[in-house]
Amino acid sequence: MKTLVLHESKTGSTEKYAEDIAKRVGADVYPLKKFKLSKMAEYDTIVFGGWIRGGEVKGLNKFLQAWDSISAKNVLIFGVGMSIATKEGRDQLINQNLLDMYHVRFYQVRGSFHFEKLGFLEKMMIKASVKQLQGGDLSPEQSALATIIDNPIEWYDKEKIDRIVNVIEALKVEVK
Numbered sequence: 001m002k003t004l005v006l007h008e009s010k011t012g013s014t015e016k017y018a019e020d021i022a023k024r025v026g027a028d029v030y031p032l033k034k035f036k037l038s039k040m041a042e043y044d045t046i047v048f049g050g051w052i053r054g055g056e057v058k059g060l061n062k063f064l065q066a067w068d069s070i071s072a073k074n075v076l077i078f079g080v081g082m083s084i085a086t087k088e089g090r091d092q093l094i095n096q097n098l099l100d101m102y103h104v105r106f107y108q109v110r111g112s113f114h115f116e117k118l119g120f121l122e123k124m125m126i127k128a129s130v131k132q133l134q135g136g137d138l139s140p141e142q143s144a145l146a147t148i149i150d151n152p153i154e155w156y157d158k159e160k161i162d163r164i165v166n167v168i169e170a171l172k173v174e175v176k
Contacts, residue, residue, distance in 0.1 A: 001172045003027035004043040006035055008050040008059025011118065013111030013155075014080040018049045020161055025168045032059045037066040045074040045171055047164070051111070052081030053122070055096040067102060074171045075104040076164060080111035082153070085160065105167060109160045113153040 005027045007018035015031070022029035027047070040046055050059040057079040077099065083089055085108040093099075099106050115123065130146050 001044040002042060003045040003047070003168060003172075004040065005029040005047040005049070006032045006059075006063065007048070008032045008062075009080075010051045010053075010058070010122075011112070011114050014049045014051045016156075017078065017080060017109060017111070017161060018047070021047060021049075021164055021168070024161075024165045025172075027168075032063060037063075038069070040066050040070050040073075043073065045076070045168055046070055047076045047078070047168070049078045049080060049109075052079045052083075052093070055093060057093065057097050060097055064102065071103070074168075075102070076107070076167065077104050078107040078109050078160070078164060080109045082113050082148075083108075083110065085110055085157070107160055107164055109157045110155050111157075112155050113148055115149045115152070 003022075003025055005018045005022040007014050007029070008031070009015035009018070018029055021027065027045075028043075032048070032050075048060070048063045050057040050063075052058070057077070060077070060079075063077075079093055079097075090106065090108040093108055094106055115126065118126070126145075126149065130149065133146060
């Protein structure tokens with residue numbers, strides 16, 4: 001069974017997860033923008049990982065453009081964001097990204113956060129959010145948001161990556 005891992009990464013967390021998954025299952029790994037979608041036909045299992053902004057899994061729409069050619073394959077998708085993964089958060093991501101229209105396995109994965117690695121637009125959005133929060137009674141979550149500009153968050157969700165790897169390995173056994 002041949003496995004492919006594609007990714008769209010902004011600050012490196014998604015790329016690290018994609019590379020780790022690929023290494024553990026012996027898969028080919030590429031950034032989505034450097035891979036010809038027509039070559040997905042060569043693979044039995046395809047994994048796509050994208051970073052999350054505003055509930056949107058970045059790169060997902062481009063990836064799903066090839067859906068007609070991969071719909072009969074094993075497809076796993078993971079979205080990497082700052083939020084702690086929850087059932088409600090996962091369900092919201094599935095709904096917002098219209099993933100219930102596809103037969104895929106979807107995983108919400110928590111990633112690291114480094115303000116200095118963001119682009120201009122993302123920096124401005126976060127600074128505006130923090131400024132809006134200042135001056136009022138803040139919840140613990142809101143207080144934490146106010147500190148992320150100066151304090152990078154290092155996070156690796158080993159449990160979720162183990163789960164994805166275990167599913168890929170189980171799919172390999174099913175094919176034999």
